[in-house]
Amino acid sequence: MAPIPTMSKPICLIENSGGKPCVNEEAKKVLENILQPLVVVSIVGQYRSGKSYLLNKLSKGGFSLGHTLNANTKGIWMKCIPHPKKSDHTLILLDTEGVGDVEKGNLQNDDMILSLAVLMSSAVIYNSKAAINQDAVKKLHTMTGTYQFISEKASKQNGQDVQAGDDDHMSSLLVWAVRDFTLKLEINGRPVTADEYLENSLQDITPVKTPRTQEQNKVRKTIRKCFPKRKCFVFDFPLSDLDMSTLDQVSETKLQPRFVEQTKDFCEFILQEVPPKRLRGGMTATGSRFAHLLQSYLDVVKEKDFAILTSSFSNMFITENGKMMDKSIEVYEAKMSSQNVKSREEFEQIHKATEEEAKLEFNKLYVKHEKSQDEYQAELKAELLKKKDEVWKTCEESSLQRCNAIIEQLKSTLDQNIKENKYHTHGGLKTFINDKNVIIEEYKQKQDKGVKAEHVLQIFLSSLEPIEEIISKAEKEEEISAPKPKILKMTDRNDPTQLTQYIQSYQLPPGPFKRILIQLFGFAGHGKSSFVNSCIYAVNGGNFNDYAGEATSQGGKTLDRRGYQLTNNITIVDNRGFAKLDSTEEWEIYAQLCNCVPLNEMVSWNKSLEERLDLVTQRALEETSDVVVPVLIYSSQQSLGEELKNIREFLKQAQILTRILPFIVLTKSKMVKQSTLKDKFLQMGMENVYCIENYLQSDHLSLLTKHRNILTVLYDILDAVNFHMMTKSNLQNQRREWMSFLMKRAGSIQR
Structure with a gap:
């Protein structure tokens, strides 16, 4: 696979100038050159909450922590690195601009950016502080409102046709990171895990008695529905009186050991458990596929129209299946062209086997969409038949060239003797036939002649027939004009000389034989x-x-x-x-x-x-x-x-x-x-x-x-x-x- 571009620092993926997000073409080109499967991890949350620190721990640095109260990350920034735990995979880390920046004053813009991050990711990290309370839950619900709307609309559009794995592209793993956590992990006095703490915080409030609790339950239910897979991590204060802007510069030995351990557990989970990004139909997202969908992701959150993404998927699947067909045809042609066949029958047998291999290879990589697999198979078969005819023609032409070259080499002495009339003498026909037979035998001993071997030989022999007839006629005329040799009568069948002369001079009597x-x-x-x-x-x-x-x-x-x-x-x-x-x-x-x-x-x-x-x-x-x-x-x-x-x-x-x-x-x-x-x-x-x-x-x-x-x-x-x-x-x-x-x-x- 193509090497992953070296990135020491993040690059802006989605620019957000003046509240009008757009795709950065330079970043898109970087993605287009990545042919490996992607694991896409994004982080969302309030500005100045330490999101970039967590990404730096995952990527060995590069994300700016900022040094003022202004939000430092605008739009969505991307860093690509070889995945530390999954060979032949690329890890994409996305840092989103923080929500709640007073200078922006545009909640819709926050919602669009964050919904876009969720839609694009394998896992989204929600970074909050202090505790998972009603305020934190409400903020998560608010900042992903567009995503929630799109998700519901996609489900209604798919209806009952949704199969297992078909909606993976709409489902991201939610990793809730609670920073500066000071509470005890207990529920009703019972110790619980961070995951249990999260699930309890997202449960409905019962009994429901007021409009307010009904609204709170609706918020929690929506989050559970949007994020069916969830994980929680809690982090202690890293160090008292610590300036977050200098957190990356502090040695781990000076940080709270518990915070260091919690950070390691978090990184281990993200790198080990977050799966590759899945697209519709279970297809794995590669860099080139991800780049193809970027503008569609952005248009979906802008227009809140899931049909945009459906259309984009369909076009991409057509392109991907077309590439797979081309690859299958190329593999077929390469294998067929490398065969040194000796006959049409052998060629047909190899064609059938190679055609079946090409079909099986395509079936492995076929992506399901509106155009059926049978339709693609019919097209592939037709293309392979065309390619078969081309390969056969090439085999014939190549064989003709080789065989004609062999014949030309072998018959050089024969041609010279014919030119010098060396066969127009007594016994010349026998010598000519012997020389011809020697050429035939030497020709047959030559290897790798190909499918036209017999054809070329027969053409050569046919070209000699008029010459042989002329030599034979000349020899007969010479025999008629020359004194008849005396043929000894068989008096002793034990005499080898008499036997030899009898056999050599034997003539069939007049008749059909x-x-x-x-x-x-x-x-x-x-x-x-x-x-x-x-x-x-x-x-x-x-x-x-x-x-x-x-x-x-x-x-x-x-x-x-x-x-x-x-x-x-x-x-x-x-x-x-x-x-x-x-x-x-x-x-x-x-x-x-x-x-x-x-x-x-x-x-x-x-x-x-x-x-x-x-x-x-x-x-x-x-x-x-x-x-x-x-x-x-x-x-x-x-x-x-x-x-x-x-x-x-x-x-x-x-x-x-x-x-x-x-x-x-x-x-x-x-x-x-x-x-x-x-x-x-x-x-x-x-x-x-x-x-x-x-x-x-x-x-x-x-x-x-x-x-x-x-x-x-x-x-x-x-x-x-x-x-x-x-x-x-x-x-x-x-x-x-x-x-x-x-x-x-x-x-x-x-x-």
Whole structure:
């Protein structure tokens, strides 16, 4: 909070020149800069009665005691200090001009000033002398006449609508300070406290027999009604023959000990027990709010019209609630702008949570008045929706800038090679595709790309399609004009060289199929990504690279469906690994199998029914030219336990959907001499079961046996495809069957 201004001396708050009170603008500015809650204590009473002394004891000095019989304090003077007992609060002390100044001769002016002090205060100290007698009671009643009238009028105006706390702004604590008290605190010979003494003095005089006693009772009843909370302190003479003007200069050791103790008790009570100033509806008064109401307080006592204050409260509440709305919107915008979201779905989730936080924060600070909380909530929601659109637009623009910068950086070498026609040579298409895939992988590894990451990547890939087509066309023309390479006939399937040449030169027969998708499925961490790397290494040779992102035995890393081009006709697909292969994952697994999920997109296990149906509807309209081969990757070091039933069901369904018997590749089989696991798969009716050892980053020394085993799997897959071609499958019918299957299963599989 803003620091409290340093005030060594009081400043005039309400000027009273010529009996025309007005607000001092300099003091008002001081209050406007105080954002802390206020405890406002004022003191009233006859002039030259020592009011300023008590305020000096509360504030460590600064109020003038005067040195003549003339009233020294004109109007209302204010001193602001940090509250000694309440942290983060400000204590406002108000010293009013004394009543009964013969030079003024204007009782109405006294009444106005004193009523104003009572109206503004958390507690008002009434300073009188000698005793609480009928004269002292009558003087208090007289000097606060305007306040009494306003209080009664406010109660009638509010009627039955007044709720607990709503009229706190009209109720000040009365602290009656009786100076130079010489009586004994006794009632009918019984010792009493100062509070009991006060209450007894304000009780009705009974029995009522005369007009005079009736009038006295009316006065007492009015005071009790105006000040429902009351406290009394009595003070002995501080010192005999003491000049009050020099009281502050006398050491406490020379004052009467009882007077010193009474003064300490008084100060302790004021500082400890007087609450913060409350406004209408229970709102705590801060310096800025108090300054806002100053002129209204003054106008109320001038015009004796409480409606002035009601209107001022209403305007202030509208302003305060508006500020709270602005603050809630600012907090929302700051939190939303700081989020690094990756998708619109994630953005919407964060928006809902942040919107709820903003609403709850506003509700805590909302001030009740004529405009309902629901109306404010509706306005706040509308403003947050506008801000949401602005933040989303900023997220998109920021993400576009970052992603485009990343693409520009990564494709610089590719652009240079294209410019120098380095891909327009024999084998240039393969090199181009490898370079493109390297860019894709490096791009995906970059963090904090934002919501447009996939969009920018697809635009980049689309920009390469014409170039790739030109390179492909040039390579085909070169192949046509160049001597046909001699393709060895497969005479020995154990010969890695023949296997490699066969796979590299394999061409799909004329027909609807243009590409083979070798679909890899399996549990996370069982070696799918390593099998992809091993196939690329075995078929293409060269240096070993971790294209697919090799995982560990603790679990897989692939969360999307990635495609890797093995040859011009063969793409190997690393689908997202299972966690359980149960009903929570089953639909997404079949969606990958049926080629419903686009390549190189994130795979989520928990799509809603609507999202699943939308995906199927969208993909059903697309044409296909892919022949799908299902391959299950399973670690030889894992036994088949509870998942056996689910695996059997998956393999059976995969065969029905693709018309091809699934292939089983058992990885990590180096230490397994005799695989009982292989026998279990054979017992399921699987005919193509292979035990292999993948190449790894930590173990990629090219070995003949490893190469042959991996190439054999690929060769047998192509052989199965050749057999499948003979069935003359109708691709569109098959795709319709897939989409129908996914539609039926979309709602039945648990989420």
